[in-house]
Amino acid sequence: MIEERFDAIVVGAGMAGNAAALTMAKRGMKVLQLERGEYPGSKNVQGAILYADMMEKLVPEFREEAPLERHLIEQRFWMMDDRSHVGMHYRSDDFNEERPNRYTIIRAQFDKWFSSKVREAGVTLLCETTVTELVRGERERIVGVRTDRRDGEIHADVVVLAEGVNGLLGTRAGLRARPRPDNVALAVKEMHFLPRETIEARFNLRGDEGVVIEAAGTISRGMTGMGFIYANKECISLGIGCLVADFQRTSQTPYGLLDQFKRHPSVAPLIAGSEVKEYSAHLIPEGGYKSIPQLYGEGWVVVGDAAQLNNAVHREGSNLAMTSGRIAAEAIGLVKSRGEPVSAANLSIYKKMLDDSFVIKDLKKYKDLPPLMHTQSQNFFLTYPQLISKAMQNFVRVDGTPKAEKEKATLKSFVRARSWTGLFGDACRFARAWR
Amino acid sequence: MNVESLVRVEDKLYYNRYLVDIGHPHVKVRAHTTPSPQLLALLKACPARCYELNDDGQVEITVDGCIECGTCRVIAEPTGDIEWSHPRGGYGVQFKFG
Numbered sequence: 001m002i003e004e005r006f007d008a009i010v011v012g013a014g015m016a017g018n019a020a021a022l023t024m025a026k027r028g029m030k031v032l033q034l035e036r037g038e039y040p041g042s043k044n045v046q047g048a049i050l051y052a053d054m055m056e057k058l059v060p061e062f063r064e065e066a067p068l069e070r071h072l073i074e075q076r077f078w079m080m081d082d083r084s085h086v087g088m089h090y091r092s093d094d095f096n097e098e099r100p101n102r103y104t105i106i107r108a109q110f111d112k113w114f115s116s117k118v119r120e121a122g123v124t125l126l127c128e129t130t131v132t133e134l135v136r137g138e139r140e141r142i143v144g145v146r147t148d149r150r151d152g153e154i155h156a157d158v159v160v161l162a163e164g165v166n167g168l169l170g171t172r173a174g175l176r177a178r179p180r181p182d183n184v185a186l187a188v189k190e191m192h193f194l195p196r197e198t199i200e201a202r203f204n205l206r207g208d209e210g211v212v213i214e215a216a217g218t219i220s221r222g223m224t225g226m227g228f229i230y231a232n233k234e235c236i237s238l239g240i241g242c243l244v245a246d247f248q249r250t251s252q253t254p255y256g257l258l259d260q261f262k263r264h265p266s267v268a269p270l271i272a273g274s275e276v277k278e279y280s281a282h283l284i285p286e287g288g289y290k291s292i293p294q295l296y297g298e299g300w301v302v303v304g305d306a307a308q309l310n311n312a313v314h315r316e317g318s319n320l321a322m323t324s325g326r327i328a329a330e331a332i333g334l335v336k337s338r339g340e341p342v343s344a345a346n347l348s349i350y351k352k353m354l355d356d357s358f359v360i361k362d363l364k365k366y367k368d369l370p371p372l373m374h375t376q377s378q379n380f381f382l383t384y385p386q387l388i389s390k391a392m393q394n395f396v397r398v399d400g401t402p403k404a405e406k407e408k409a410t411l412k413s414f415v416r417a418r419s420w421t422g423l424f425g426d427a428c429r430f431a432r433a434w435r
Numbered sequence: 436m437n438v439e440s441l442v443r444v445e446d447k448l449y450y451n452r453y454l455v456d457i458g459h460p461h462v463k464v465r466a467h468t469t470p471s472p473q474l475l476a477l478l479k480a481c482p483a484r485c486y487e488l489n490d491d492g493q494v495e496i497t498v499d500g501c502i503e504c505g506t507c508r509v510i511a512e513p514t515g516d517i518e519w520s521h522p523r524g525g526y527g528v529q530f531k532f533g
Contacts, residue, residue: 036521038454042529043503107533128525148523166505168520179509186506188482190447191532235532244509247480248473254482255444278532279447281482281504 006032006156009145011131013040015318016304017162018114019058019325025121027333033123036130041111045282047230047237050105051319059117067109069232070210071100080217081389085266104210104230134173142299158332158342159300165283167306176293181248182374183287187241188254192274196234202270203231217385219261221252224377227261285310289367296347301328313366320359327353368433383417444484448500456526460498463518470494473511480506502528
């Protein structure tokens, strides 16, 4: 056993773990952080978009120091069928501001930098260390961790579980259930490299301006899923994800979907001639509010993806991770500064603080949307995109058909596919879940 | 199982950097005679195609190309079909970009 005793052990060096470790160290706590990868970031996968507001709260000067890719000035939503897409684009020069709101980042590079800030603040980081077990003391209290290093038992007052979506420790210790196939999506991603001038020309960008495309429709073959294309400086992150339960049910392959997405006539020209340098995959928590587990207990808290904190509607995960990590650390700091034990009763303040933040408020707002999207996936991801594409084509194609007849045909195609009650029901269900 | 998709996935994995922990696979398939539906689902769902059918119709795993997503854990750990853990510290896929 390692004799040195810590105020806190943080398991994981992703967004949530780094936020928690940094916040506790800044408060003068003695923190040990454990990471199983060769370096911090080496096991972390995300799209990725960084949200400045949440990052600023942790490292105010991050804009000058962090490896950022492009600041986002444009968001495109594409509803796709096999040969077309119907798009809604929002682009604004307002986003070319002094302190931009969102950036694309490359996680392995960003996390390495973030971790350097964490260590500067005084955190001891041990990489290449897999935590295998939580150690229990009297009255089932978590008192430390066991690692795969020799003499691997280490004790602390509190353990922060920032172990990611696949967090084994929490489930092995019975603190939370393993994610269910209908509560997580599997996303696969490739990094496509191109000269930066080529990226800027293809996406209509100047300098460090950036754009992201979120796509849904027949690309997921009737499964609940989405594709994404993010412009970085010299590469494009391109991927697609669907619910694991849907992959299991349909026997579709993730790489088959990815390759089909890449070959789509709306996508192929964007990545033509690129050099692929990495292929990755990751699970994304999709269950929303109803899948959030117990967040704290005797001597432990759980933060970030491990706690299923992901806003599947707005595609926001890392900011919920950062914020939950920071809030958990503040809660622990508060308990310790009062000289009180880090017990479940005292740690309940973490949940109260999180409930009052945007993290839980946003997840609560959309609490009914994941089940709706998951049970109605055929309609929302296959039927409607096809109908809307056909309607658009009917609208723009000039062929001598009188406009009134065109409109009638479009309406008829919707009613034939979903019936009046179906259309009305879908609209009501969607509105109710969105509200 | 067509040959084309096999080639494609292996090509994709070739871009990645791994430190293979020889002799210590972090995922193991429980011995079986007939594979369960969950095990069979992994043949398609695993994004790195780590799972293959052998000549006797059993599901086997080779973890060398694993990208540690956890999909197989979510599908086949609850039924006891696989034993799943993280690679030992420092081993496994090391993402350059993530």
